Amino acid sequence: MESVWRFLKSKQGITIIGFLVLVILVVVFYSISPNQTQAVLNSMIRHSTPLILGALCGVMCERSGIINIGIEGHMLLGAFMGYMVNVWTGSLVLAVAASMLTGSLMGLLLAYMSIKLKLDQVIGGTVINILALGLTGYFYTVGLTTSGKIMTFPLGPLADIPLIGPVLFNNGFITYAAIVLVFVLHFFLYRTPWGLRTRAIGEHPEAADTLGINVIRMRYMNVLIGGAIAGLAGGFLTLESVGSFERAMTNGRGFIALAVMIFGNWSPIGAWGAALLFGFATAMQTQLQFMGIDIPHQFVGMLPYVLTIVVVAGLVGRTHPPAAEGKVFEKE
Amino acid sequence: MFKKISVVFAFVMVLSLFLAACGQKNVDCTQEDVLCVGLVTDVGEVDDKSFNQSAWEGVQKAADELGAHVEYIETKDAKDYGTNIGLFAEKGYDVIVTVGFGLGDATREAAATHPDIDFIGVDQFQADTVANVAGLMFPEWKAGFQAGALAGMLTETKLLAGVYGTDLAPAVVAFAEGYEDGARYIDPAIEVITTYHPGGFASGFTDPEWGGATSKQAIEQGADVIFAAGGKTGNGGLIETANYPGVFCIGVDTDQWETVPEAHSCLVSSAMKLIVPGVFDLVKLSSEGAFPAGNYFGTVGLAPFHDFDSSISQEIKDKLAEIEAGLLDDTIKYEDFR
Numbered sequence: 001m002e003s004v005w006r007f008l009k010s011k012q013g014i015t016i017i018g019f020l021v022l023v024i025l026v027v028v029f030y031s032i033s034p035n036q037t038q039a040v041l042n043s044m045i046r047h048s049t050p051l052i053l054g055a056l057c058g059v060m061c062e063r064s065g066i067i068n069i070g071i072e073g074h075m076l077l078g079a080f081m082g083y084m085v086n087v088w089t090g091s092l093v094l095a096v097a098a099s100m101l102t103g104s105l106m107g108l109l110l111a112y113m114s115i116k117l118k119l120d121q122v123i124g125g126t127v128i129n130i131l132a133l134g135l136t137g138y139f140y141t142v143g144l145t146t147s148g149k150i151m152t153f154p155l156g157p158l159a160d161i162p163l164i165g166p167v168l169f170n171n172g173f174i175t176y177a178a179i180v181l182v183f184v185l186h187f188f189l190y191r192t193p194w195g196l197r198t199r200a201i202g203e204h205p206e207a208a209d210t211l212g213i214n215v216i217r218m219r220y221m222n223v224l225i226g227g228a229i230a231g232l233a234g235g236f237l238t239l240e241s242v243g244s245f246e247r248a249m250t251n252g253r254g255f256i257a258l259a260v261m262i263f264g265n266w267s268p269i270g271a272w273g274a275a276l277l278f279g280f281a282t283a284m285q286t287q288l289q290f291m292g293i294d295i296p297h298q299f300v301g302m303l304p305y306v307l308t309i310v311v312v313a314g315l316v317g318r319t320h321p322p323a324a325e326g327k328v329f330e331k332e
Numbered sequence: 333m334f335k336k337i338s339v340v341f342a343f344v345m346v347l348s349l350f351l352a353a354c355g356q357k358n359v360d361c362t363q364e365d366v367l368c369v370g371l372v373t374d375v376g377e378v379d380d381k382s383f384n385q386s387a388w389e390g391v392q393k394a395a396d397e398l399g400a401h402v403e404y405i406e407t408k409d410a411k412d413y414g415t416n417i418g419l420f421a422e423k424g425y426d427v428i429v430t431v432g433f434g435l436g437d438a439t440r441e442a443a444a445t446h447p448d449i450d451f452i453g454v455d456q457f458q459a460d461t462v463a464n465v466a467g468l469m470f471p472e473w474k475a476g477f478q479a480g481a482l483a484g485m486l487t488e489t490k491l492l493a494g495v496y497g498t499d500l501a502p503a504v505v506a507f508a509e510g511y512e513d514g515a516r517y518i519d520p521a522i523e524v525i526t527t528y529h530p531g532g533f534a535s536g537f538t539d540p541e542w543g544g545a546t547s548k549q550a551i552e553q554g555a556d557v558i559f560a561a562g563g564k565t566g567n568g569g570l571i572e573t574a575n576y577p578g579v580f581c582i583g584v585d586t587d588q589w590e591t592v593p594e595a596h597s598c599l600v601s602s603a604m605k606l607i608v609p610g611v612f613d614l615v616k617l618s619s620e621g622a623f624p625a626g627n628y629f630g631t632v633g634l635a636p637f638h639d640f641d642s643s644i645s646q647e648i649k650d651k652l653a654e655i656e657a658g659l660l661d662d663t664i665k666y667e668d669f670r
Contacts, residue, residue: 237541286546290525
């Protein structure tokens with residue numbers, strides 16, 4: 001009995017209880033109003049996709065010691081280039097590749113500024129954000145049309161499961177990719193030598209260096225991969241969800257992704273949970289308006305941010321940023 | 333090392349200068365015989381396929397027909413409203429057009445310091461009259477009412493949805509209320525769900541992804557006509573709705589058939605504000621010395637049905653014409669509904 005109680009109070013215990021409560025709530029709501037529940041959960045997945053991709057970029061960069069404030073910029077340029085390649089070639093495969101490539105090029109710029117030039121990383125990221133806003137604003141011309149966007153494809157019989165099927169298994173390619181990436185990155189980060197090295201150079205690069213890890217190369221590589229993931233987030237906006245580009249259309253999602261990353265304690269699965277929470281709050285905010293309920297919907301929209309502050313302030317749980325993030329690494 | 337940083341920064345700065353310095357012409361606006369018209373956009377661009385663009389077209393019409401020298405400034409951040417207006421005022425422009433409710437306060441402040449310049453505030457309601465400010469207003473409620481009536485006659489599920497920019501803009505709320513009232517005028521049993529973007533002026537009109545996701549959420553709950561009013565946010569809603577066969581969408585401000593081709597498969601009409609002639613008329617009146625201070629009302633109406641023209645019955649068209657006439661002679665009026 002004692003040990004059961006201790007398990008329930010532990011971190012895993014709380015997570016499992018929380019998860020069960022959520023499942024029960026969803027089932028209850030689903031039995032009352034299936035259409036609404038499904039629509040809200042669909043909306044949650046959709047809102048969370050760019051956030052989790054952005055947050056994964058943040059995890060990749062910060063775990064290896066580079067603060068990436070420029071996720072917004074990666075996303076916006078990725079969204080733009082993906083869109084333009086879709087306009088020019090009509091090939092969605094090339095377009096997705098272009099948005100990822102653009103994201104990683106921006107990652108390269110950030111890595112160059114912060115590793116080679118030893119520029120303050122926050123300033124480096126800000127430069128990227130401003131650059132992205134300016135470049136896309138200038139080069140975007142109105143009136144372009146594409147031949148189409150990425151359509152949803154149901155995953156066979158999985159999509160026929162009530163509620164779970166339409167929500168999880170009837171999405172576009174990038175949404176699937178985002179969910180798969182969460183688990184792949186989580187596995188790589190905690191179960192492979194590459195992950196151990198990545199975490200090491202983010203915590204104590206000098207020690208890692210002494211043990212023969214090429215800190216600079218690893219940082220370049222990780223920021224490049226992270227940039228590609230953020231570029232994919234941009235691609236999601238222009239190639240899968242909206243299907244068209246508008247200036248400044250990322251609208252701060254790159255910054256919210258940072259909050260998601262922190263809320264998720266710099267781990268991919270944690271960040272996914274946080275992204276779903278943020279997505280759910282946005283969907284609920286809309287749903288409350290649908291239902292004509294008179295509590296100010298802004299409060300619901302505010303909730304995840306308040307929670308983030310609570311978590312960061314250390315009131316509930318603790319977050320552990322990588323110890324060496326933002327610090328310049330000088331090889332001895 | 334420091335040198336390298338400098339090189340990178342120099343490059344970035346030169347680039348931004350390059351981008352900023354496009355389209356400068358030297359005209360002396362302080363001279364009596366030169367008519368200079370400046371336009372300051374709301375946060376967004378002059379080619380936003382919507383509000384800013386229509387106002388700018390009105391100004392360009394003044395350039396063509398009155399030989400005016402015209403320029404625009406795109407506002408990048410809501411805190412720059414005053415600064416941007418000041419740029420034109422200092423150069424001695426004769427007429428300054430400010431686009432959007434958000435610029436209302438900044439416009440009136442500038443009007444107080446520059447009594448010799450005429451200000452046209454698109455969508456800016458004037459609670460009291462200032463001699464050199466004209467607020468170009470549109471009865472959005474009437475435009476929304478016509479859209480709602482059309483939607484009410486098209487719907488089969490008896491559930492409509494409106495996806496809007498921020499509710500901080502009275503014009504947006506007027507559209508939304510008109511849409512609800514118009515639908516219920518056709519059939520009181522029709523339900524209308526109304527959603528405003530939570531982001532305020534900063535992002536309420538520039539978030540197509542939110543507009544798209546919200547429209548989807550509404551359609552999945554059975555809404556079958558979507559009225560999307562809110563700049564790019566609304567455009568996102570229109571494009572999203574085009575994915576669902578059998579669901580109609582209605583655009584706003586301009587004839588969005590021309591501006592959002594992606595939405596052709598659902599776009600049945602648009603609740604138009606005729607901004608172009610409104611702005612032009614005011615500029616013309618200013619140049620003739622007959623500037624009407626206070627509120628100046630432009631006209632609204634539904635855009636053509638385009639591809640849907642043949643599928644909309646004569647009965648519906650007659651009813652819409654009857655409603656339009658009723659709105660004009662005030663037999664249908666706001667006070668009866670609210």
